[in-house]
Amino acid sequence: MLNIPHSPIPRAEASTLLAFVLGIEPKELLTAVPPSPDQERRYQSLLVRRAAGEPLQYLTGKAYFRTVAVEVGPGVFIPRPETEVMTGWAVEWLGSSPGTVVELCVGSGAVSLAVATELPGLRQYAVEIDPVAFSWAERNLAQTQVLLRLGDMATSFPELDQQADLVIANPPYVPEDELGLVGKDVLEHEPALAVFSGPDGLDAVQTVIAVAARLLRPAGALCFEHAESNAAAAAELVRASGAFTQVQTHPDLTRRPRFTTAVRGPVL
Numbered sequence: 001m002l003n004i005p006h007s008p009i010p011r012a013e014a015s016t017l018l019a020f021v022l023g024i025e026p027k028e029l030l031t032a033v034p035p036s037p038d039q040e041r042r043y044q045s046l047l048v049r050r051a052a053g054e055p056l057q058y059l060t061g062k063a064y065f066r067t068v069a070v071e072v073g074p075g076v077f078i079p080r081p082e083t084e085v086m087t088g089w090a091v092e093w094l095g096s097s098p099g100t101v102v103e104l105c106v107g108s109g110a111v112s113l114a115v116a117t118e119l120p121g122l123r124q125y126a127v128e129i130d131p132v133a134f135s136w137a138e139r140n141l142a143q144t145q146v147l148l149r150l151g152d153m154a155t156s157f158p159e160l161d162q163q164a165d166l167v168i169a170n171p172p173y174v175p176e177d178e179l180g181l182v183g184k185d186v187l188e189h190e191p192a193l194a195v196f197s198g199p200d201g202l203d204a205v206q207t208v209i210a211v212a213a214r215l216l217r218p219a220g221a222l223c224f225e226h227a228e229s230n231a232a233a234a235a236e237l238v239r240a241s242g243a244f245t246q247v248q249t250h251p252d253l254t255r256r257p258r259f260t261t262a263v264r265g266p267v268l
């Protein structure tokens with residue numbers, strides 16, 4: 001095993017950076033040859049940047065999500081493990097009811113790419129408002145049939161009104177009032193537009209609910225992520241819209257209430 005000397009960051013992250021510099025997978029470090037002086041310099045510089053707070057995935061340019069890997073970098077939100085759970089719920093639902101899927105707030109494209117990879121043949125649409133994030137999604141979804149649009153989800157895909165089978169969203173949802181609880185890495189490096197959404201974190205959630213009510217066919221499904229502190233409020237907003245039945249809150253990997261699902265009621 002290549003010796004990983006003491007470093008200012010967790011050992012697993014140091015291994016990832018060393019493997020990245022050597023152009024191998026971390027598991028191949030077991031049999032790797034030592035870095036050249038140039039590789040050692042690059043590794044040391046990445047260690048310093050990581051210790052200063054730059055996200056690991058921005059340094060390697062890659063983030064893993066369920067069955068896929070996406071390219072990421074400054075300007076785009078790094079996909080999180082909790083979103084993998086919600087995406088799993090959607091994949092399961094679509095397995096028995098395939099059709100048209102709309103992702104709101106697509107970011108890097110990780111969710112849509114995972115859905116396209118795990119369930120080929122769906123009709124997929126996705127929207128992103130931020131041009132920089134959009135360009136990452138374009139790159140990550142280039143080999144798929146996902147129809148990607150740059151714009152505000154509020155007015156997206158009017159041609160699909162009442163036709164979508166599933167709407168999925170991981171919108172910005174951190175309450176601006178909870179800014180003090182957000183890690184320095186996120187605050188200093190990830191786009192604020194991807195993270196915060198109004199004082200109570202519910203601005204984008206309300207838009208997601210309204211857009212899903214417009215896009216979904218009767219008995220189509222909505223799933224969206226929200227702040228743990230907003231689980232009850234998110235479910236209440238879905239109920240209050242009058243458009244949905246079967247409103248359910250689901251836990252993430254750490255058993256925190258993290259996403260809500262609902263079924264579109266009859267369109268009157």
Ligand SMILES: C[S@@+](CC[C@H](N)C(=O)[O-])C[C@H]1O[C@@H](n2cnc3c(N)ncnc32)[C@H](O)[C@@H]1O
Pocket residue numbers: 077078079080083104105106107108109110111127128129130133151152153154170171172173193194195204
């Ligand atoms: C939390 S990130 C989620 C990205 C990706 N879906 C994921 O789970 O990794 C939210 C994304 O929504 C985008 N966004 C924010 N407001 C939006 C709006 N009104 N319409 C479309 N996209 C929006 C942000 O730019 C950001 O890329």
